[in-house]
Amino acid sequence: MISINGLSLSIAKPKIAFTKNPFLIPLFFSNPKTSSSSSSQVALRPVFSSMSYDKELAAAKKAASLSARLCQKVQKALLQSDVQSKSDKSPVTVADYGSQALVSFVLQKELPSEPFSLVAEEDSGDLRKDEGQQTLERITKLVNDTLASDESYATSTLSTEDVLRAIDSGKSDGGSRGRHWVLDPIDGTKGFLRGDQYAIALALLDEGKVVLGALACPNLPLASISSTSQHPSQGEVGCLFFANIGAGTYIQLLNSSSASKVQVTAIDNPEEASFFESYEAAHSLHDLSSLIAKKLGVKAPPVRIDSQAKYGALSRGDGAIYLRFPHKGYREKIWDHAAGCIVVTEAGGVVTDAAGNPLDFSKGRYLDLDTGIIVTNQKLMPSLLKAVRESLEEKKASSL
Numbered sequence: 001m002i003s004i005n006g007l008s009l010s011i012a013k014p015k016i017a018f019t020k021n022p023f024l025i026p027l028f029f030s031n032p033k034t035s036s037s038s039s040s041q042v043a044l045r046p047v048f049s050s051m052s053y054d055k056e057l058a059a060a061k062k063a064a065s066l067s068a069r070l071c072q073k074v075q076k077a078l079l080q081s082d083v084q085s086k087s088d089k090s091p092v093t094v095a096d097y098g099s100q101a102l103v104s105f106v107l108q109k110e111l112p113s114e115p116f117s118l119v120a121e122e123d124s125g126d127l128r129k130d131e132g133q134q135t136l137e138r139i140t141k142l143v144n145d146t147l148a149s150d151e152s153y154a155t156s157t158l159s160t161e162d163v164l165r166a167i168d169s170g171k172s173d174g175g176s177r178g179r180h181w182v183l184d185p186i187d188g189t190k191g192f193l194r195g196d197q198y199a200i201a202l203a204l205l206d207e208g209k210v211v212l213g214a215l216a217c218p219n220l221p222l223a224s225i226s227s228t229s230q231h232p233s234q235g236e237v238g239c240l241f242f243a244n245i246g247a248g249t250y251i252q253l254l255n256s257s258s259a260s261k262v263q264v265t266a267i268d269n270p271e272e273a274s275f276f277e278s279y280e281a282a283h284s285l286h287d288l289s290s291l292i293a294k295k296l297g298v299k300a301p302p303v304r305i306d307s308q309a310k311y312g313a314l315s316r317g318d319g320a321i322y323l324r325f326p327h328k329g330y331r332e333k334i335w336d337h338a339a340g341c342i343v344v345t346e347a348g349g350v351v352t353d354a355a356g357n358p359l360d361f362s363k364g365r366y367l368d369l370d371t372g373i374i375v376t377n378q379k380l381m382p383s384l385l386k387a388v389r390e391s392l393e394e395k396k397a398s399s400l
């Protein structure tokens with residue numbers, strides 16, 4: 001019997017006690033074709049044990065929580081000079097850079113004996129230019145002030161060069177071999193700038209599979225958000241969702257250490273369901289979502305919030321469905337979904353592309369997707385898939 005995240009688990013003696021990766025302990029191997037366990041190596045997939053990732057999860061929670069502290073400070077008193085525009089015209093702030101530097105630094109400090117690879121959104125190109133110097137100094141101060149606020153890092157001080165290096169450690173290409181951290185230092189930067197929802201989304205890939213996630217949502221209330229109360233004016237705010245493969249999903253307040261297990265909703269009647277979608281119409285086709293919702297019989301209006309806070313809210317049953325249909329040609333990045341995906345699946349939900357295939361995080365920095373991403377519980381997925389297929393066919397026919 002072992003205890004993981006407060007859960008007591010009985011672990012069967014492994015039928016095969018070897019693995020190429022000493023950090024992985026397979027509980028058993030399942031053969032996807034026969035569903036029976038076997039000692040043959042042919043066509044076998046390891047089923048990962050959560051006990052391998054406890055210290056990584058602790059490091060991820062610490063990194064995401066400290067970054068949330070930095071982001072909250074910036075959002076409270078945002079200066080005009082804190083916001084810049086990237087080459088694709090999307091906004092980036094000192095908090096995006098500071099969060100990435102902080103996560104990179106903390107993960108490496110907490111896990112000094114592990115090889116470090118990070119796939120993350122930002123790079124330091126603009127900060128290395130002459131006109132980026134003031135911004136870089138502001139970021140360095142934010143990072144050092146945040147470290148100083150934590151007793152285990154009170155004596156750590158980063159130079160501007162350390163900060164640039166920490167940001168640029170996020171250039172890894174990820175892939176299907178080995179371990180890679182995946183980070184969106186601020187997911188929903190537009191929401192962050194509006195004073196709304198955003199998330200610090202951190203996940204770990206092992207052999208191409210997401211094995212843990214820490215999702216900090218500094219503006220998400222602890223109480224449920226629903227279609228009728230998207231902005232509750234009172235109650236505790238600031239949630240950290242975390243999931244370790246095979247061990248479920250938990251939520252705690254960002255400034256507390258007492259966690260509770262969450263589960264997706266059990267409803268099976270779409271008429272009782274509400275659905276999430278992007279706040280920004282440029283990020284997801286709202287018309288298509290409303291057609292799908294109508295076909296399903298969903299009565300509630302969409303709940304539009306920024307970032308992977310949608311995955312977190314769904315994992316605790318605030319809503320039953322998340323629909324994401326980007327405009328044609330957009331390629332989804334792995335950091336926009338990795339943490340959210342495991343937070344939902346470990347809470348009993350299902351995350352697929354529009355054709356019902358699981359998301360594949362092993363292909364590098366991008367997801368190779370069919371059309372969109374849909375998320376719901378196991379009971380609603382068959383009817384959701386049908387509604388999605390019919391709606392996409394209708395949309396295609398009407399554009400001919």
Ligand SMILES: Nc1ncnc2c1ncn2[C@@H]1O[C@H](COP(=O)(O)OS(=O)(=O)O)[C@@H](OP(=O)(O)O)[C@H]1O
Binds near residue numbers: 121188283284308
């Ligand atoms: N054109 C387009 N289509 C689809 N998605 C896009 C697009 N452009 C950006 N992005 C990514 O969306 C991330 C923001 O998350 P959401 O779409 O969930 O939230 S919201 O649109 O801000 O409400 C956002 O994450 P951040 O860049 O971290 O803010 C982007 O990665």
Ligand SMILES: [Mg+2]
Binds near residue numbers: 096121185186187189
């Ligand atoms: Mg971002």
